[in-house]
Amino acid sequence: MTNIAYVNGAYEKIENAKVSIMDRGLLFADGVYEVAGVYDGVIIDNESHILRLQRSLNEIKLTLPIELDELLLVQKKLIEINKLKEGTLYFHVTRGIGQSREFEFPEGQSPSLIMFVHHKQIMELPIDRLNAKVMTLPDLRWKRRDIKSIALLPQVLAKQVAHENNCNEVWMYEDGYITEGGSSNAFIIKDNKLISRKNNEKILSGTTRQAVLKLLELEGLSFDERPFTIEEAYDADEAFYTSASVFVMPVISIDDRLINDGIPGNLTLKLRNLYENFAKSSIKKEK
Numbered sequence: 001m002t003n004i005a006y007v008n009g010a011y012e013k014i015e016n017a018k019v020s021i022m023d024r025g026l027l028f029a030d031g032v033y034e035v036a037g038v039y040d041g042v043i044i045d046n047e048s049h050i051l052r053l054q055r056s057l058n059e060i061k062l063t064l065p066i067e068l069d070e071l072l073l074v075q076k077k078l079i080e081i082n083k084l085k086e087g088t089l090y091f092h093v094t095r096g097i098g099q100s101r102e103f104e105f106p107e108g109q110s111p112s113l114i115m116f117v118h119h120k121q122i123m124e125l126p127i128d129r130l131n132a133k134v135m136t137l138p139d140l141r142w143k144r145r146d147i148k149s150i151a152l153l154p155q156v157l158a159k160q161v162a163h164e165n166n167c168n169e170v171w172m173y174e175d176g177y178i179t180e181g182g183s184s185n186a187f188i189i190k191d192n193k194l195i196s197r198k199n200n201e202k203i204l205s206g207t208t209r210q211a212v213l214k215l216l217e218l219e220g221l222s223f224d225e226r227p228f229t230i231e232e233a234y235d236a237d238e239a240f241y242t243s244a245s246v247f248v249m250p251v252i253s254i255d256d257r258l259i260n261d262g263i264p265g266n267l268t269l270k271l272r273n274l275y276e277n278f279a280k281s282s283i284k285k286e287k
Helices: 024-028 046-059 068-081 153-164 207-219 230-234 264-285
Strands: 006-007 010-013 031-039 086-094 112-119 132-138 167-175 177-180 186-189 192-195 222-224 238-243 248-252
Touching: 006 068, 010 068, 024 046, 024 086, 031 046, 031 186, 031 264, 046 068, 046 086, 046 207, 068 086, 068 112, 086 167, 086 207, 132 153, 132 238, 153 167, 177 230, 177 238, 186 207, 186 230, 207 222, 207 238, 248 264
Parallel strands: 132 167, 132 248, 192 222
Antiparallel strands: 006 010, 006 112, 031 086, 086 112, 167 177, 177 186, 186 192, 186 238, 238 248
16 A cells, blocks of 8 residues: 655655655754544544644744644645555654754744655454553653654653564653653552552653543543652553553553453443443544
8 A cells, every 4th residue: 555645735655755864853852743543433532632833833932834734724635645544644743854964943934844645444443452552661752842842852762662572562650650651651540549650840741641541531430640669560450551642551561560360341341341431432523
């Protein structure tokens, strides 16, 4: 299947799509990004992704290179021409091309916008794929984790270590407390109460996380918004992580210690089902 990417106004085969070697995203990781789930050809909770993108752009003093209405049209067109029914849409904005490799912002900057899709199953996964193994590693990232920066080397290295140890995700820790996953938000459940960090500069405000918290409130479920230690994670009744590409993913082990006897927890599976129903209802509103 031919994949088509969008690069600064042009639609190109992904193998032919190019950016300048002077693009500040390449030279400095000077940019921000989003990854959104797509189901039945519609972006799930796109409004939340756009709001977070705009916030990240504001935090690094950058603007979209096109109007918001045009961005939405590009998203829709890219999904259509790639015949994407289910998967993810990636888009990022960099500060564009500089005349030289100087750290200061270039004068008259013209931001770059890149977008592409990935075909994959994200909805209604079979139970044998809902069994993530997690390992913990020190959090080596910068201090502004609330900005969805394209500077992902610490996560790349950490997730590679996890992969080499047959784990699906890494939970990073700082001062003895879990911050978040390499590409997800981390949750544990103890005595039917969900526990996860409060939104601040130590973690990314996950769009799926926010949706799950709203679902918790609607279901009358208890939530304790606070940091939790590695030891608390080991002792959890259930554990899971959330992201736009995995929704609510049950965790069956942390550092080779079984969670819930190595079986996805009932409350976690309930939350996944609630989120899938939310995702389906949100795309119906867009059609």
